[in-house]
Amino acid sequence: MKVGVIGGGQLGRMLALAAAPLGIRCLCLDPARDAPVSGLCEHIVAAYDDADGLDRLARGVGAVTYEFENVPVASARALAARVPVLPPPAALEAAQDRLLEKNLAQRLGIPTPAYRAVDDRRSLDAAVAAIGLPAVLKTRRLGYDGKGQAVLRGAGDVEVAWAALGGAPLILEGFVAFARELSVLGVRGKDGATAFYPLVENHHREGILRLSRAPAPGLTPALQEEAEAYCRAMLAELDYVGVLALELFETGGRLVFNEMAPRVHNSGHWSIEGAETSQFENHIRAVAGLPLGSTAPRGHAAMVNLIGTLPEPAAVLAVPGAHLHLYDKSPRPGRKLGHVTLRGDDAQAVERGLERLREQI
Amino acid sequence: MKVGVIGGGQLGRMLALAAAPLGIRCLCLDPARDAPVSGLCEHIVAAYDDADGLDRLARGVGAVTYEFENVPVASARALAARVPVLPPPAALEAAQDRLLEKNLAQRLGIPTPAYRAVDDRRSLDAAVAAIGLPAVLKTRRLGYDGKGQAVLRGAGDVEVAWAALGGAPLILEGFVAFARELSVLGVRGKDGATAFYPLVENHHREGILRLSRAPAPGLTPALQEEAEAYCRAMLAELDYVGVLALELFETGGRLVFNEMAPRVHNSGHWSIEGAETSQFENHIRAVAGLPLGSTAPRGHAAMVNLIGTLPEPAAVLAVPGAHLHLYDKSPRPGRKLGHVTLRGDDAQAVERGLERLREQI
Numbered sequence: 191m192k193v194g195v196i197g198g199g200q201l202g203r204m205l206a207l208a209a210a211p212l213g214i215r216c217l218c219l220d221p222a223r224d225a226p227v228s229g230l231c232e233h234i235v236a237a238y239d240d241a242d243g244l245d246r247l248a249r250g251v252g253a254v255t256y257e258f259e260n261v262p263v264a265s266a267r268a269l270a271a272r273v274p275v276l277p278p279p280a281a282l283e284a285a286q287d288r289l290l291e292k293n294l295a296q297r298l299g300i301p302t303p304a305y306r307a308v309d310d311r312r313s314l315d316a317a318v319a320a321i322g323l324p325a326v327l328k329t330r331r332l333g334y335d336g337k338g339q340a341v342l343r344g345a346g347d348v349e350v351a352w353a354a355l356g357g358a359p360l361i362l363e364g365f366v367a368f369a370r371e372l373s374v375l376g377v378r379g380k381d382g383a384t385a386f387y388p389l390v391e392n393h394h395r396e397g398i399l400r401l402s403r404a405p406a407p408g409l410t411p412a413l414q415e416e417a418e419a420y421c422r423a424m425l426a427e428l429d430y431v432g433v434l435a436l437e438l439f440e441t442g443g444r445l446v447f448n449e450m451a452p453r454v455h456n457s458g459h460w461s462i463e464g465a466e467t468s469q470f471e472n473h474i475r476a477v478a479g480l481p482l483g484s485t486a487p488r489g490h491a492a493m494v495n496l497i498g499t500l501p502e503p504a505a506v507l508a509v510p511g512a513h514l515h516l517y518d519k520s521p522r523p524g525r526k527l528g529h530v531t532l533r534g535d536d537a538q539a540v541e542r543g544l545e546r547l548r549e550q551i
Numbered sequence: 552m553k554v555g556v557i558g559g560g561q562l563g564r565m566l567a568l569a570a571a572p573l574g575i576r577c578l579c580l581d582p583a584r585d586a587p588v589s590g591l592c593e594h595i596v597a598a599y600d601d602a603d604g605l606d607r608l609a610r611g612v613g614a615v616t617y618e619f620e621n622v623p624v625a626s627a628r629a630l631a632a633r634v635p636v637l638p639p640p641a642a643l644e645a646a647q648d649r650l651l652e653k654n655l656a657q658r659l660g661i662p663t664p665a666y667r668a669v670d671d672r673r674s675l676d677a678a679v680a681a682i683g684l685p686a687v688l689k690t691r692r693l694g695y696d697g698k699g700q701a702v703l704r705g706a707g708d709v710e711v712a713w714a715a716l717g718g719a720p721l722i723l724e725g726f727v728a729f730a731r732e733l734s735v736l737g738v739r740g741k742d743g744a745t746a747f748y749p750l751v752e753n754h755h756r757e758g759i760l761r762l763s764r765a766p767a768p769g770l771t772p773a774l775q776e777e778a779e780a781y782c783r784a785m786l787a788e789l790d791y792v793g794v795l796a797l798e799l800f801e802t803g804g805r806l807v808f809n810e811m812a813p814r815v816h817n818s819g820h821w822s823i824e825g826a827e828t829s830q831f832e833n834h835i836r837a838v839a840g841l842p843l844g845s846t847a848p849r850g851h852a853a854m855v856n857l858i859g860t861l862p863e864p865a866a867v868l869a870v871p872g873a874h875l876h877l878y879d880k881s882p883r884p885g886r887k888l889g890h891v892t893l894r895g896d897d898a899q900a901v902e903r904g905l906e907r908l909r910e911q912i
Contacts, residue, residue: 210564211874211877212864212875213875213877229576229593230592232590466872479865480865481869484872503573503841504840510845511827511845513572513844514573533827
């Protein structure tokens, strides 16, 4: 079987590497000739809305998936008329719009921050009055890694934020004074079977994920169950197939929905070494209609993103339990170039590895 | 860095898949256009003694390794004059000749069966007289998977075996009434550091490996130490870099050398899921001059070769703890098409998985 992948970045690369042992070849569509998948699988060099490129993709594969959530929904729907597109385009559509995804979460009983659509300056003032400050003004679409966001702490910030973001449809969200950021990754097969990875604790800086710990330190069965219930509800509602990531805030011992990603997710990279079956393999298994693999963790893991510059591979690999993943991308400030996973039989061993890794990078 | 690999079969394929996350690309030389590496790395389609192919390989890479031991030594030596060839050609030369490798083992104090070179009918009779029967007559070169061998149980077998094998240089080996077959895989870095995987128990049928269990059931520290001592001596003697496999017989609680393979080995495939660092990654790390990774097992594993025909992937993946590896080869009787690794936290879980897998294949 051949699986089409829209996007050929690091997620497409890791999907292709996970697919090969299953006897599944990937065919990626990506406009960059030197995309990270190049050399590892077939690659159609074309824009994501290029009719000829999409046609070649549809003709060559048994199913199409995607590795980023800003795939044009029109492209996904056009493909879906010809070949299964998984996760379904409806998931893509919901995840592309912060207002739609929060409406969906609310409908499913998943707690969200207070939020209001903001379409003009007047509705921004009304939203601030309703929600109060601090709050976060975000573009509804195309935000990632902290881009398209402004925190409003006082009344003076409102005008500045409006000046920065005011051209696009926006959403104002109540600021959640979270204890920490978590994510849960679930996977659903074509037969409706589901499996969930343990909650992961995530640390961001400048809006970019820097560090994940899996399982999240101090994870209780109750918190895991709460996360799985939310993820399961979303998977069922969307008749979802593949890996779905929910980003969550933990506050007062409960979980609040932040956003979702209808794809494999940076906070699941630890699963390559740290779980019985990686998120990449499980995504491919689901899309190909194969049984899901166990999501059980193998000991403890931490994942550190390599951003902007690369450390010496030899220095990283000298750290016990360190596994290096490079994406074959040119260094550039703020760019995700790779990641390191530290795996150990207990959390202490992983923390010791993190200490040593920090000395290297 | 780019690493050249002579041979593009399943071992080359798994080397390329292990190299990619390290940011290392492989460039394989293999005469078959549809070799298992095709599509996963650059591939020079040329014979192993093709001057132009070897030239292109040497020009494109920082080091050359190989995935089978019958690489022409002349090719390896010609390459070694231009670029590091690792493991060194001397290892290749020794491993290609059952007489040379046993002489080498003897010299290093590694016990071997009784053996004699057989160059003509007269020396066969002399060897039978010296060693006694049962014994095994083998071609000195180019034997694999049980090919080029004949067991001599009685005097009547001598003539038959001679008729079958007599054209080539031969060796007669005393038959070892072994309790079981084991193998040890060691890896040595450019800096001389070594690491050893736990002894593996191997089961062959019709001369082809069918099943490996890792660690070998009932493995004692003393047996492991004995195996490591033999492997370490061989690695040091050959100034070896990369993974080396020693196939051993266990008899009377001690180990006897059978043969060696200067490459990643079928009995190490379990390490992809069953060890902290796979044999493939460690081989690439060694050849690329990177620090070795931990060879510690993660729980228990069993590896089952898929030979001749392929089972339904869905049936295999439905077995708890099963990991499927297909090599993208066309089915043919006796051909290794893939393998399944069962991993579990204890040996019992692995045995239960094996039972279920046997129902499927």
